[in-house]
Amino acid sequence: MKKTWPNRPEAMEYFDEISNFFGQREKEIREQKEAGKKLIGYTCMFAPIEFILAAGAIPVRVGSGWYDAAKLGDRIMPVEVCPVIRSTVGAKMVNLSPYLELSDAIITPLTCDGRTKLSEILSDFKPVWCMTPPRVKDDPQSLSLWKEEMQVIRGKIEELTGTKITKSNLRSAIEKMQKATKAFRRLQDLRKGPPVITGRDAMLVSQTSLWDDIERWTQKTNELCDELEKRVEQKMWAFPPDTSRVMITGTPMLWPDSWKVPNLIEESNPAGVLVVDEQCSGDRILYDPVGVDEWTMSDMFDAVSERYLMASTCPCFTSEHGNEDRVNWIMDRIKEYKVDGVIYYVVRGCILYAMEYARIKRILDRMGLPVYYLDTEYTREDVGQMKTRVEAFLEMLEARIDI
Amino acid sequence: MAISAGVDMGTQRVKVVIMEDKQILSQTQNFLGFEPTKAAEQAFEEALQKAKLSREDIQHVTATGSGAGMVSFADSTVSMMGADARAGAYFFSSARTVIDVGAEEARAVRCDEKGVMLDFVVNARCAAGAGTFIEAMARALEVELEDMGSLSLKAERASPINASCVIFAESDVVSLIHREEPKTEIARAIFDAMAERVSSMVLRLGINPDIVLVGGVAKDVGFVASLKRRLGTEILIPEEPLFAGAVGAALIAARRAGRRQ
Numbered sequence: 001m002k003k004t005w006p007n008r009p010e011a012m013e014y015f016d017e018i019s020n021f022f023g024q025r026e027k028e029i030r031e032q033k034e035a036g037k038k039l040i041g042y043t044c045m046f047a048p049i050e051f052i053l054a055a056g057a058i059p060v061r062v063g064s065g066w067y068d069a070a071k072l073g074d075r076i077m078p079v080e081v082c083p084v085i086r087s088t089v090g091a092k093m094v095n096l097s098p099y100l101e102l103s104d105a106i107i108t109p110l111t112c113d114g115r116t117k118l119s120e121i122l123s124d125f126k127p128v129w130c131m132t133p134p135r136v137k138d139d140p141q142s143l144s145l146w147k148e149e150m151q152v153i154r155g156k157i158e159e160l161t162g163t164k165i166t167k168s169n170l171r172s173a174i175e176k177m178q179k180a181t182k183a184f185r186r187l188q189d190l191r192k193g194p195p196v197i198t199g200r201d202a203m204l205v206s207q208t209s210l211w212d213d214i215e216r217w218t219q220k221t222n223e224l225c226d227e228l229e230k231r232v233e234q235k236m237w238a239f240p241p242d243t244s245r246v247m248i249t250g251t252p253m254l255w256p257d258s259w260k261v262p263n264l265i266e267e268s269n270p271a272g273v274l275v276v277d278e279q280c281s282g283d284r285i286l287y288d289p290v291g292v293d294e295w296t297m298s299d300m301f302d303a304v305s306e307r308y309l310m311a312s313t314c315p316c317f318t319s320e321h322g323n324e325d326r327v328n329w330i331m332d333r334i335k336e337y338k339v340d341g342v343i344y345y346v347v348r349g350c351i352l353y354a355m356e357y358a359r360i361k362r363i364l365d366r367m368g369l370p371v372y373y374l375d376t377e378y379t380r381e382d383v384g385q386m387k388t389r390v391e392a393f394l395e396m397l398e399a400r401i402d403i
Numbered sequence: 404m405a406i407s408a409g410v411d412m413g414t415q416r417v418k419v420v421i422m423e424d425k426q427i428l429s430q431t432q433n434f435l436g437f438e439p440t441k442a443a444e445q446a447f448e449e450a451l452q453k454a455k456l457s458r459e460d461i462q463h464v465t466a467t468g469s470g471a472g473m474v475s476f477a478d479s480t481v482s483m484m485g486a487d488a489r490a491g492a493y494f495f496s497s498a499r500t501v502i503d504v505g506a507e508e509a510r511a512v513r514c515d516e517k518g519v520m521l522d523f524v525v526n527a528r529c530a531a532g533a534g535t536f537i538e539a540m541a542r543a544l545e546v547e548l549e550d551m552g553s554l555s556l557k558a559e560r561a562s563p564i565n566a567s568c569v570i571f572a573e574s575d576v577v578s579l580i581h582r583e584e585p586k587t588e589i590a591r592a593i594f595d596a597m598a599e600r601v602s603s604m605v606l607r608l609g610i611n612p613d614i615v616l617v618g619g620v621a622k623d624v625g626f627v628a629s630l631k632r633r634l635g636t637e638i639l640i641p642e643e644p645l646f647a648g649a650v651g652a653a654l655i656a657a658r659r660a661g662r663r664q
Contacts, residue, residue: 269480370521370522384469385525388469388482388483388525389525391482392482392483392484392485392520392523393523395481395482395484395485395520396484396485396519396520396521396522396523399485399519399520
């Protein structure tokens with residue numbers, strides 16, 4: 001799916017290629033598998049990528065963004081179920097996703113009801129390794145429970161790959177991911193100023209990290225940043241600098257079809273530019289590095305465990321003060337990226353995100369920051385109605401400046 | 404001062420308003436039928452004739468409504484919510500919430516004293532909160548659409564019906580007919596159900612008086628009575644609520660014409 005708009009950075013060509021599920025990357029993974037490598041799929045961002053890399057396996061996120069596949073999923077589960085789940089099952093029914101098919105095992109963190117039962121359904125086809133993240137992060141027992149989960153997963157990865165996770169291969173995996181985080185943050189810093197890259201391109205870059213070779217991805221992302229830095233000097237912008245700056249938060253948006261909201265925002269009249277998001281399919285993927293004090297096995301293990309639990313802003317968490325980390329993430333980004341308005345995106349059936357809306361809206365209202373609740377489905381049929389709503393919201397942002 | 408025009412291309416009708424210095428010079432409407440573009444042009448021509456103006460006299464035309472993009476002679480477009488907010492504040496300076504119930508969509512907009520939209524909600528998924536619902540129900544009751552309102556006002560109580568979906572509501576209405584419930588009460592039940600849907604949408608914005616009701620359905624006394632009961636507040640309605648969207652668009656067109664000079 002080639003995207004064309006004026007002034008698109010040349011370095012995006014690489015990410016277009018990698019975004020093709022049936023292209024170079026698939027071929028490469030098939031070859032590596034033939035050479036004996038294992039592919040470990042995961043349905044959600046709690047899976048410890050560093051462990052997978054350390055054991056010499058290939059990590060790939062396998063949640064489906066195909067709209068049509070959701071309709072297939074309807075055959076075996078009610079339409080009230082979140083379309084991300086229905087679509088992932090539908091993709092399995094027709095063997096649509098090469099990465100899901102090529103997975104030797106799938107890590108399924110049980111973060112929501114949909115993913116809990118998805119794990120069961122996938123277990124009919126593949127070995128499935130559940131992980132249960134605690135729902136309250138700050139309770140004293142939470143981290144120790146989580147570390148036990150991580151120990152078990154570590155054992156399973158070692159067993160499947162026949163490779164022990166050692167001090168040296170874990171360190172090398174952590175360092176690879178830290179470099180990826182550094183490249184990602186470099187790109188993010190470029191998005192804090194006038195829009196030098198479209199939000200859609202930035203999203204595609206983040207998302208391809210979920211299935212690309214992470215070292216090559218890091219190199220290509222740095223090349224993109226080099227090109228963008230030159231463009232900043234030349235004041236060559238992807239949108240006029242006074243374009244309304246939009247943040248998206250909510251349900252993950254997965255390539256290739258679940259991309260309609262960023263398309264609507266950036267092609268609307270007036271247009272907005274997506275400058276930052278709070279999504280596990282976007283800016284949350286790589287933002288947080290694993291912070292290691294000493295390169296001992298136990299320190300590294302603890303650091304990886306903590307990174308996946310404590311840094312997550314998933315709505316599966318709660319506390320007596322609500323999901324504070326998520327609120328803080330959103331508030332910080334609004335200031336750092338000079339956000340004019342927030343689109344709160346929810347697909348039908350995504351109960352956790354839907355239920356957190358009221359609390360987040362209350363906080364944003366207090367800040368005087370416009371927020372719009374945009375609910376949709378895995379379908380193209382509602383694009384007309386959504387366009388009306390997105391345009392009105394962007395018009396509202398513009399009118400606040402220009403009246 | 405600028406002479407401007409607003410065109411509201413709805414789902415059933417096109418409405419045109421020509422304004423000068425915030426005064427309405429003329430307003431026309433036309434059913435879209437199968438040739439909506441032609442219908443819009445005709446309505447515009449007619450509005451020009453009524454105002455004794457020619458096309459060249461109009462400095463800026465702004466289109467709104469679900470078919471805004473089809474208005475070939477428009478210079479710009481504005482969202483329906485933006486037009487509603489502007490029109491609400493034009494008709495009543497105290498307006499802080501504008502509810503627009505059209506043929507196939509209902510929406511509510513919160514605005515400030517200048518008519519700038521601050522927040523909005525749309526009920527686009529189901530026609531049970533919009534004008535076509537009354538039409539469908541009038542057919543089921545074998546009553547003229549115009550008589551539904553006055554009929555409902557004669558009811559002593561309402562029989563509850565399901566308003567989550569037009570189709571389900573219709574089968575509820577049919578069973579009420581079979582139970583030989585009086586038509587007055589069924590009519591009232593229909594408006595109550597619709598008001599329930601619209602008010603639950605409005606309440607998501609919070610009650611911010613004064614509340615203004617516009618759109619074709621604001622003409623229906625039955626719906627207005629039900630909505631007042633449901634919201635528990637007074638509702639202000641302009642004399643010609645059908646033209647509110649076009650008025651808002653014309654006001655925005657005037658601003659845009661001024662900016663261009």
